[in-house]
Amino acid sequence: EAGVTQFPSHSVIEKGQTVTLRCDPISGHDNLYWYRRVMGKEIKFLLHFVKESKQDESGMPNNRFLAERTGGTYSTLKVQPAELEDSGVYFCASSQDRIGTQYFGPGTRLLVL
């Protein structure tokens, strides 16, 4: 069974540009999560989808971040316009149940210059 995949693995962009990260969860997992780890800090929750609906987006830093999960399958996280402080590793995770085991993807390393 394929695990959670994320694309791209790395992205280097300039301040003010737009970047879109993609996450493909494990097939059949209704729950999809986005997390971020900035350098030197702990992994922090961004938002949680149940199928195509946003269950909890309390962790989204500001309105420059937009997450979608059309059709309840893969999800995208767009940052527009990107700022220097957005640099970090963005992880996606999926689970079958709300409190079930979350399986993490390898992350997308974003560097904003």
Place this chain on the structure above:
Amino acid sequence: QKEVEQDPGPLSVPEGAIVSLNCTYSNSAFQYFMWYRQYSRKGPELLMYTYSSGNKEDGRFTAQVDKSSKYISLFIRDSQPSDSATYLCAMTSYNNDMRFGAGTRLTVKP
């Protein structure tokens, strides 16, 4: 004060040693406690999952939860060089998103 406190290390031990990792937390609502292992350039991988207080053992790994002290531990027996990684504690309740510790970087030297 952070909700979850974890000593970032680094921690270096000789092969075969018993490793003790721990986290403290402040939110008494947390009921589910996890330990993740993360190798360099990879995503976190779930190692242990416990509900409420008590012990859970899986091979060389033992997780302990003491809710009265708001303290969780992970013990690794007969540590191996392949155990070298960053270990993250995480916890949640049904209505809360998951909170992570900062991670402890462990090196097991042959």
